[in-house]
Amino acid sequence: MGCREQFQSFDPDTQMLLKTALKDPSSVDLEKVSNIIVDQSLKDQVFSKEAGRICYTIVQAEAKQSDGNVFRRNLLNRLQREFKDREDMRARSIHEWVCYVTFICNIFDYLKVNNMPMVALVHPVYDCMMRLAQPDALKNEEEVDCLVLQLHRIGEQLEKANSQRMDQLFFLLRDGFLLQEGLTSMTRLLLLEILEFRAGGWMLSSTANKYYYSEISD
Amino acid sequence: MSTRTPDRRTDATSSRREHTRSGPSRWSHCRKRGVDGSMRTDEHERTDEHERTEGRHSSFTTPESSGPVSRCAASSDWGSQVEDNEMRRDLHRDLQRYRRRILAADGPHRERKASSGSSGSCDSKEEESLETDEGVLLRRQKQISYGKNTLAYDRYIREVPKHLRQPGIHPKTPNKFRKYSRRSWDQQIKLWRVKLHAWDPPTDNGTQEDNEEQLDLGDIMDIELDFPTLAEPGPQAAHAGVMEDPEGTGTPVKVQRMDAAAASDVV
Numbered sequence: 253m254g255c256r257e258q259f260q261s262f263d264p265d266t267q268m269l270l271k272t273a274l275k276d277p278s279s280v281d282l283e284k285v286s287n288i289i290v291d292q293s294l295k296d297q298v299f300s301k302e303a304g305r306i307c308y309t310i311v312q313a314e315a316k317q318s319d320g321n322v323f324r325r326n327l328l329n330r331l332q333r334e335f336k337d338r339e340d341m342r343a344r345s346i347h348e349w350v351c352y353v354t355f356i357c358n359i360f361d362y363l364k365v366n367n368m369p370m371v372a373l374v375h376p377v378y379d380c381m382m383r384l385a386q387p388d389a390l391k392n393e394e395e396v397d398c399l400v401l402q403l404h405r406i407g408e409q410l411e412k413a414n415s416q417r418m419d420q421l422f423f424l425l426r427d428g429f430l431l432q433e434g435l436t437s438m439t440r441l442l443l444l445e446i447l448e449f450r451a452g453g454w455m456l457s458s459t460a461n462k463y464y465y466s467e468i469s470d
Numbered sequence: 471m472s473t474r475t476p477d478r479r480t481d482a483t484s485s486r487r488e489h490t491r492s493g494p495s496r497w498s499h500c501r502k503r504g505v506d507g508s509m510r511t512d513e514h515e516r517t518d519e520h521e522r523t524e525g526r527h528s529s530f531t532t533p534e535s536s537g538p539v540s541r542c543a544a545s546s547d548w549g550s551q552v553e554d555n556e557m558r559r560d561l562h563r564d565l566q567r568y569r570r571r572i573l574a575a576d577g578p579h580r581e582r583k584a585s586s587g588s589s590g591s592c593d594s595k596e597e598e599s600l601e602t603d604e605g606v607l608l609r610r611q612k613q614i615s616y617g618k619n620t621l622a623y624d625r626y627i628r629e630v631p632k633h634l635r636q637p638g639i640h641p642k643t644p645n646k647f648r649k650y651s652r653r654s655w656d657q658q659i660k661l662w663r664v665k666l667h668a669w670d671p672p673t674d675n676g677t678q679e680d681n682e683e684q685l686d687l688g689d690i691m692d693i694e695l696d697f698p699t700l701a702e703p704g705p706q707a708a709h710a711g712v713m714e715d716p717e718g719t720g721t722p723v724k725v726q727r728m729d730a731a732a733a734s735d736v737v
Contacts, residue, residue, distance in 0.1 A: 319619075325549030332548045365556045366563075372551035 258306060262288075270306070273323075273463070277314040282323040289438060290330050291354040292347050292404055300355040304362030311363060328372070329466070331356055335376050344465065350398045353380045357402040361409070374413045377406070378443040380422065396439045400446045408454040422450060554608070562605050568601070569645050599649040599732040610646040610655065617663050618643075633737035 259267045266288060268283070273285045290306060293300035307327060314320045334341065335351055342349035357380075362372045383389060384399040403410075411418040429443040445464050449456055456464065602608060617623060628638055644650075644658040 321549075321553060324552065328548035328552060365552060366559050368559075370548075370552050371555050372548045376548075 258299060258302060261292065263298060266364075273310050274313060275311055276317070278320065278375055279424045279433075280308075282301075282314065283326045286323055286326040287328060290327070290334070290355070294351050297351050297354055298346070301358060302352045302361075303355055304358035307359060308362040313411050327359070328370075331359065332376075338380070342383075344376045346392060346394055350394055353398055353402065356380065357406050366430065367411055367412060369409055371413070374410070377410060378414065378417045381410075381421050382417075382424065385421060385428060387428065387429060390432055390443075393436060396442050400442045403446055404408060404449065407450060410443075411450075411454075418450075422447070480571065482670050557608060559612060561604070561611055561674065565602065565607070569733060572600075591626065601647050601649050607646055610644075613659050614643060617659065617666060620666065622666045622669040624670065626666060 256423075259270055263268065269280060269285065270288070272279050273282065286307075289303055293303045307323075309320075314323050335356070338352065341352060356373065357377060360369055360377050363370060365453045380401065381399060384395050387466065389395040389399075407418070423441055425447060429440060429447065437444075441464070445456075448460050452460065487704065601610075626641065635642070641662050650658070688716055
């Protein structure tokens with residue numbers, strides 16, 4: 253099913269539970285399943301990068317099997333609770349915060365409603381992006397890395413959902429790039445690349461591509 | 471470019487703060503008021519509920535947007551927002567489909583009407599009596615969903631395929647797109663649900679008649695439900711015919727008391 257390899261990080265019982273959730277959702281405690289997935293996503297960035305896919309599969313399976321929304325609702329409300337406490341989370345652990353942002357963006361990417369992104373998540377995702385664009389966050393390569401990665405993945409969709417906020421985000425990014433002292437050259441590289449990426453309509457010209465990506469591989 | 475000053479930075483941060491202020495109101499349906507009814511301002515940290523428990527403004531009964539959707543605190547949670555959004559999209563899609571169906575059905579009659587001098591706009595008198603108010607449609611759809619989310623309905627549609635349905639005998643889902651008065655609509659829903667009970671799964675206690683009597687109260691509660699909260703019912707796994715009133719605040723006391731007895735008997 254494509255999700256199997258992601259389950260490696262779990263103990264066998266949990267693996268069993270998750271596999272059952274994919275096939276027969278109404279037979280398991282979906283609230284528990286959603287919490288397991290969120291908990292793991294907050295710890296393991298590799299997992300959080302693609303956890304959206306598992307969630308999508310469960311949501312579809314539940315809708316098909318019983319026309320239910322229990323999993324999705326629990327997942328979203330748990331995400332919302334974490335979102336409310338994100339400042340504390342960030343203060344506690346940058347890593348967890350970065351995992352959270354990665355996860356919520358992944359959910360935004362995968363969990364569509366009628367092939368449209370969930371409107372309820374648009375502002376929260378932007379809020380997270382804006383937070384990552386703050387001066388104190390730009391100092392951490394971990395956060396900058398997360399910011400640009402997510403913009404590469406969902407920037408275009410976000411902009412379509414709300415272009416005004418994207419403009420505001422990029423004001424911040426330009427400012428950071430130009431004015432902020434103490435940024436590492438890697439950070440400045442990442443920022444410059446994302447500025448060009450968006451300016452190019454969410455893709456890089458071939459020359460820019462050459463500049464950024466063949467240099468790195470040298 | 472070389473004249474760029476530090477002020478620009480402050481502008482950026484202040485625009486961010488300004489944005490934070492309007493932020494929450496956007497993803498809660500542009501309400502001016504927070505969850506507890508107080509107006510959203512700079513000072514309010516939009517963090518936890520515990521900060522917002524000190525009473526509501528007496529003016530907090532008017533939702534900003536139409537219909538029951540924004541009224542309840544529950545709809546500020548992402549789960550409900552997404553569900554409502556989904557329902558709204560489905561409604562719009564259904565409405566378009568319905569419109570096309572009507573226009574197609576009216577097609578052959580158009581010429582006749584034109585020749586009798588009537589204007590093009592009334593080639594569909596169905597179109598005129600089309601219910602398009604989103605709040606109304608949402609409420610009706612929820613009522614229909616409650617009814618369809620029952621074991622009785624499940625059994626019914628499996629037992630009687632559409633082409634074998636006989637009008638009058640077999641329950642038919644009320645048409646949410648037609649204009650009806652509130653009372654008329656609620657009555658139709660009630661009758662529909664009562665008819666559906668004929669397909670209730672057999673229970674251990676009581677006869678079919680008993681069930682109908684008890685479930686009648688459930689139907690009354692349906693009607694009393696002016697504020698469809700989505701806290702528990704609906705999308706969850708089907709409860710056979712039980713219509714739980716999540717808040718109970720709108721239900722007359724005597725129905726509430728009997729409700730406690732009825733609810734325990736219904737499967």
